[in-house]
Amino acid sequence: MRYPFPVGKSDFIQGDEAIARAAILAGCRFYAGYPITPASEIFEAMALYMPLVDGVSIQMEDEIASIAAIIGASWAGAKAMTATSGPGFSLMMENLGYAIMTETPIVVVDVQRGGPSTGQPTLAAQGDIMQAIWGTHGDHMLIVLSPSTVQEAFDFTIRAFNLAEKYRTPVVLLTDAEIAHMRERVYIPSPEEIELVERKLPASEEEAKLPFGDPHGDGVPPMPIFGRGYRTYVTGLTHDERGRPRTVDAEVHEKLITRIFRKILDHKDEIISYEEFMLDDADVAIVSTGIVSRSAIRAVKILRERGVKAGMVKINTIWPFDFDYIEQLAERVGKIYVPEMNLGQLYHLVKEGANGKAEVELIAKIGGEVHTPMEIVERVVG
Amino acid sequence: MIIRGDEPEQLRLLRKLYKPGNYFMQGNEAVAYGALFAGCRFYAGYPITPSSEIAETMARELPKLGGYYLQMEDEIGSIAAMVGASWTGFKVMTATAGPGFSLMQENLGYAVMTETPLVLVDVQRSGPSTGQATKGAQGDFFQARWGTHGDHPIVAVSPISGQDAFWETIRAFNIAEKLRTPVVVLFDGVLAHTRELIKIPDVDEVEITYRKLPQNEEEAKLPFGDPHGDGVPPMPLFGHGYFTHVTGSTHKENGLRDVYTPEVHDRLVRRLHRKIEQNRHVYEKYEEHFTDDAEILVVSWGVTARPALGAVLKAREEGIKAGLFVPKTVHPFPGERMRELGKKARVILVPEMNLGQMILEVQRYVNDDVILRGVNKIGGVPLTVEEILREIRGVA
Amino acid sequence: MMYMKSAYEIRDKYLRKDMLPTIFCPGCGIGSVLQFTLRAIDDLGLNQDEIVWVSGIGCSSRVPGFVNFDGLHTTHGRALAFATGIKLTNPDLKIIAFMGDGDAAAIGGNHFIHAIRRNLDVTVILINNFTYGMTGGQVAPTALKGLRGTTAPYGQFENPFDIAGLAVAAGANYVARWSVFNYLQGINSIKKALSKEGFTLVEFLSPCPISFGRRNRMKTAPELLRWYQKITVPLAKAKKMPPEELEGKIVIGEFADRDRPGLVREYEAYKKRAKKMMGWEE
């Protein structure tokens, strides 16, 4: 396999470019998109690479069509991705729910920018955290990842594909304009160095007949993709294990939806990822995600120099959120600070997790600039 | 229409058309009549179960009142047309269900950002996706709060009966007009299709609010300023020669775009939040039953509040000290009151027709010494008094 | 007279027995159009395992559930966008999009014209019944002036869409329209559509006596069929009629039959060109 970019070595590239290269190496062979700042460079890179690796890159008439096309492609057997930003992400909400309901593995990248509405198209924000979790209607479960460096943008994209394939679910990669447009040194591994997960396919006729069943007990049914003679029927309506619409049967609905929750929540340990820094003896914790974590690490170092026993947690998996871990953390430290580039979103999750066991304080910043380490330090030392 | 000073004519028509009295009607119809009484004279929508009867009632009644019913090409077009009409002075509404609500999210954010008063009724049905199209649910609780991208505040009310739907719709319009903001009515498929005896009042019993208009040229020049200190700028409507510029991009007080200056964004978005936060008295509303001495506090909302009340009453008969707290305005959540009540309770039960959404709001305001438990049911069948009572007994 | 298999043979061969009966009301035209489509597939001898049925939301969109093929029942209006992903990923699959008028022309109007513009290789079978049947008979953008629906209780005042006409203007390879009354022409058109590259459309005027007919003084399917006979004008005849006379009429026939290259072929050439431009291939 020949790649249209160097592999097995480092390169100095933008976050958007890193995401595109990671997707190609993860085996993504279908990309559908629509231009939007600051995600367009992902699309432009995919447009350049896809035809060369015998994949498809197509520009659809809008974001609704883009996510629709990748769901179709996934059912035809391809690993598929789209990338967008706030306004486009809002438009995708209906079909994101469809992907959850039909258990379609796809990766959706949301490069966050200042909002609401068209807001600040070129500037970074973290205002879509709650939207990624709650944006579509009805009870639903999905996976949301959040990188803090260009290298992580690359690594998490590969992880996003692996999780999507493994759990037959849409995965949202929530990054921001800052990481998307920042250039950093990134190690692009060669294919042998990358561990890829492929979706389970039906091992027998029996399994193929239950595209929404649970033959292996892990909540994840094998996916009988189109064109293999399985004659699969896929619908966003409430359906039984065979995929037949059963829209007035409460039990069928409950069984389906709880399995969709279970297949992710039962594997929380594997899906959830966070990193701790200097937390062992800390009595003040900073919890942050994405680009802000970089200022937070620096802030912790400054605070330590000043004699404050500070530590921090970088949240890599935003959803499912590890409420239990935050509760344990709250028991260990007296106070938790949550710096984020919005007026309080991750803060809500942390507060729920802390369960009243520690004081939780929000350090909000909006307008497009990342917190400086000193802004965090000053809030902590008062 | 009504806002332009032809109230006498509108009152004459309302009186002539709708005699006060008790009528046997669906919750959806109650919403529609509430809107008509609140002064809504523009409706743009798209067919979707279980909200269609609202559109059908509006299509039948609005022309009689000289108002406009538009069926747009989709839900995105519907909310867009509403925003346009609102800027010409109309009180506007649309109704939809989950899938349509998902489609409206982008323009809902636009309405928040441009401070456009409108009322959006989401008749919740069982999801995700197309799910159970004809069945009720309460699964869009957090979508209403967080469904559009970016930092944004939102006001959402949730009626607990057909009669309540009539009044809560009127209240939604009043909040929207008073605070120049979109208001979501979180209704549901169960109440929407339940027929009940609903009292239509005399028009004089209905208090309605109108949006603030600019008092002078100066005010009109700052359509996104805060001349009165309440965070709510007067709205210089189109067609009055104000040359207003309205944009969903980050803008200054005069409406002109400035998408690069962090301070401008900070000022605007923080005011949008402050406007909602500091005017709690305009929208905060909840119901309480036996909360004074409740050891077991049931917190519920919307359609589930009714069986919850039934269960609490029965529990009291059995001597269990149960109480009920029902937020009627669910977003912003009445957190302070929740905190006070949470201090007194030993156990808090949160029954809802989803896998646990409002319970997360409750959790933020109670300490860890309270036992907090969800009573969840999905599949389209409402929780029963018996089911909730069983849970109450279980912790009594 | 050509030999026709019995409806039972067609049913047994192509329908999922465990899904029957269908949800369609008595007198609904969807069953007829479904039968035309299955007969066309049968006559052409197409491989059942190489066809995917795609649909959106509405009565007609429930069809992929009843036929024994791979099927993707999607969100409202978006079927053709989903189809784009399937077709480009696996070009060996033939795609049939079974759509209603509200789905294809109201909420899905944009995907419709853009799929045509791209010349996506898909055959659209479109049920036009002037109404939203599933949600209770609201007026559709295809409804002729004066027709009633639950959201047009005083008669439709908007101008109607001519879906076939729009498809021709947007550049579809094959476009035909019939009423379910014209069953032979209908089957032949579907066969032609399924045999061609690129975007093909066969639109059917199809009775919905329950949600539409009842509100328009045509309570039964035969009444609706008679009405179709009255309002439809064959293309050859329509060409000689002035616009005023055509007001309130619907033209039927074959409107376009051309051979622009389909999206799959264009994309294959594109991949070759890309590799050549990058010096990967001669």
Add this chain to the structure above:
Amino acid sequence: MAKEIYSTYPMVKYLRKEALPTALCPGCGGGTVLNAFANAVDGLKLDPKDLVVVSGIGCSAWIASPYFLADTLHTTHGRAIAFATGVKVGLPDKKVVVISGDGDLASIGGNHLIHAARRNIDITVILVNNFIYGMTGGQVAPTTPFGAKTTTSPYRNIEHPLNISETVAAAGASYVARWTTAHVYQLIESIKKAIQVKGFSLVEVVSQCPVQFGRRNKMKEPAEMLRWFLKNSVPVSKAKNMSPEELEGKFVIGEFVNRQRPEFTEELNKLIDEVQEQFGLKEV
């Protein structure tokens, strides 16, 4: 320098001075469109107080919003016409004009465009067609000529451009015309007609984007692009006798339709009158 230009430019009275200079790139055709629109308003002696201008997202959406001094509604991507529908119903006596780009109105907003044409609502749409998404960095548009290079069709475009004017005419508009920025006088006249016509009117303006489109297609200079327009323009009357192959890559210019059809807001208000009459609600 800028001040001097404004003081001698007669149309400046129609512009929002505090918003100038515009954000458009040098050589962009957007200025020509703004100028033509201002001249049409001037020629018709329209009071800008009787105008509401609506736009979506993109460079062309910025042409009149905020630069034109009227009520201006800058909306979400693709939805300008749907917003304008609400404005027109609310203010039936005002002129509602939508000025936006090809990506905005014909790609993501294509559905609202054809449905507004079907309804024949009295809105004037000035669609600036520069074949490209300029603001986001030069991605392929549904109007990009077959074979042209863009950032998302780096190996040349394989899709065929949508014939916007023809499609809108087929959908039922009252007035449809197409010109290029090299046909300024005809353009002004067409905009005047479009504003006056009762019903949905579309003026498609083929316009140059030298930075995002021209640069990638061997036409770096605006003048080169204008020459390209002039060389490849074919009047409607002549195009009628040409085969599709001969018309490949040509710009058909002129008026496509100019007809009277029932108009939406008029029909809507007529219906309301009838209903009020029928239920005896009219005041005696």
